[in-house]
Amino acid sequence: MQQFDVIVLGAGAAGLMCAAQAGQRGLRVAVLEKAEKPGKKILISGGGRCNFTNINAGPGNYLSDNPHFAKSALARYTAQDFVDLVNRHGIAWHEKTLGQLFCDGSAEQIVQMLLDECPDDHVQIICDADVSAVEAVDGSYGVMANGASYRAPNLVIATGGPSIPKMGATGFAYDLARQFRLKVVEPRPALVPLTLGGDDVLFRELSGVSAPVRATAGAGSRKTSFDEAALFTHKGLSGPAILQVSSYWKSNEAISIAFLKQAGPEWLVELKRERPKSALRTILREDLPDRLADALADRLGIDRELGNVSDKELRSAGEKMANWEFLPNGTEGFAKAEVTIGGIATSELSSKTMEARKSPGLYAIGEAVDVTGWLGGYNFQWAWSSGYAAAQAF
Template identity: 50%
Template sequence: MEDVMATQKVDVLIIGAGAAGMMCAIEAGKRGRKTWVIDHAKKLAEKIRISGGGRCNFTNMDITAKNYLSENPHFCKSALKRYTNWDFISLISEYGITYHERDHGQLFCDDSAQQIIDMLEKECKKANVDIRLNTKVEGVSKRDGGFLIMSNEHEIECEHLVIATGGLSIPKIGASNFGLKQAEVMGLNVIHPRPALVPFTFDQDTRDKLAGFQGIALEAVIKLGKTEFREALLFTHKGISGPAVLQISSFWTPGQEVQINLAPDTDVFELLKKAKQDQPKQEAQTVIATILPKRLAQRLSEQADCKGKLADQPDKKLHALAASINDWHLLPSGTEGYRTAEVMRGGVDTNELSSKTFEAKKVPGLFFVGEVIDVTGHLGGFNFQWAWASGYCAGQYV
């Protein structure tokens, strides 16, 4: 029987059995490198499993560097060119995984996200990669010619160490700051992490004003400075959510107002003015209900004090009502945090890493891939594509 604390020697040790970690392992294994992947979780790739409502939005039809946020917007370009969305689509096609396209080029499995996990696991087996779950890292130290990793199961010596532990989002599935802490211990700079692709929350006063809006969803444009997104917006008990909000949240810093246009195809003041001329006995909320959900139209009209016939409403009130729809300014008090954030913004400073190999410039043999790096994709399959691309590229060099 194997001594549980016997020192195991491997060429490559990858900490983190998620999308980027497994992708890196597959490529390292294909090159004949003795590769282990360890993870503290009981199940493989939980973030893949729960993503996209269980269907995994695994990539996007249109991937460009513009879909990513980073202190260095050029860092992601090399990897995204070397392993493209079409490369991943080709891989899932080999496994007969069927998929469909939704809005904005998002690609989802027809059946289940588990198909992607099973595929990656099979690819790891084909490449002789050893995956060990329920394995907690208790210490990492630099050694001549490599690293020594202490875990609850083994003492592991490796030539190359890859940290693929993801970010801080969704702690209930095991997310932790392990990768960020290791980077700092090794002397690397970390860009301050914060939740991204996350719903906004409001203070009690604003929540009171939004009372009765909960559950209403509509297409809207949301802006922050020069950045804007046009997608679905959803009113929640705590604030606002939906794809438009998640997208803009990655750009938001506390204290910033967001601008919302609830009727992006309509000049609401012109609509009201024309209705006032053509149907003066009509009420404002009836007109607004032709472009917005009835409950929302009623509440906004009440808040603008536009009650009664349009003929009796001064233009000033109609302007105020129109502005609350076409140019609504809201100040979020915060976000729902990592509990519901899809990803983390920030991470290991890209200036510390080679964009070609993902190796730390100051620490030979140490690599970082995936979400733990300061590269954050937009909503829509971009973060998975970053995981595939960064994992693939590092796998060529470990």
């Protein structure tokens, strides 16, 4: 049996951050990773350049059954703290858009930085670790992996959620949580493309067309809008705006898209006065891709000069353009989801330390927890912040 101060299950973003911080505090840490190398999901993120944080990261950018849960960890380890770490390692980066920070080079730099942060004499990373059993024994935790036995007073669940199963993602974190009588908020795919059926299938002919839009999803207090690009696909809708609202969408709810979000309800009526001989598709082509403009004009049924269209019909068309509803029949599932909504219930954990209230010494961090960020570096920031929070508590 190998004795440690901390056992971390998972060498992803949260697990590596936690291990590094704990190791720097002089604790002996074993990190058990079932993949052949650490940080695999980091390596594919941001198109291989890793959108490692967002300078705007705050509690309002996260979804959870408890919207206040993330406040403590995010306040104690901020986006600027991680930027300072990146700078200390001499990694060049740039802001792409909306506060999103990317490596100039490769995501491999972030993984190497995290590994370099782990003191060799205190942190041992074991890859290809097939965990076969986890148990609580006499105030400590025992883990069996590949026939070897590990024991520590502190055990950290950092195995993520089931999104992107081809990367080895599973629901192992939830199995462990249930083993220790922790509630799990039902997980579902998030930051995921939406699929269309019914009459909306006609829009599949626009596959590959992208346009800036305002997308809105969610009912009541969940109603949220994002101004980014939407992409039509052969299955439905994708692109940053759609991935964002997918986290707020629930089955049998419509989403709406404003194709010309700057246009008011009277804009077509006003254009009729200014340009009575212009056709709707001609006007739409000035701001939208030709194929999209033609498809919208066809579906609105206005294929004549504006001067020959009634004001009532133009107002109706303008309102439709500002609130074009789609009824998704599903998502592309965990296979295409960037992250998972749901997970280990925050009601079971301390927001300050990430420790399970029912099981002293048991912690859950990162995507395993019911805290899900927006697209754009927010989920990495939660990994850094929650991993840091746990490491300060051992």
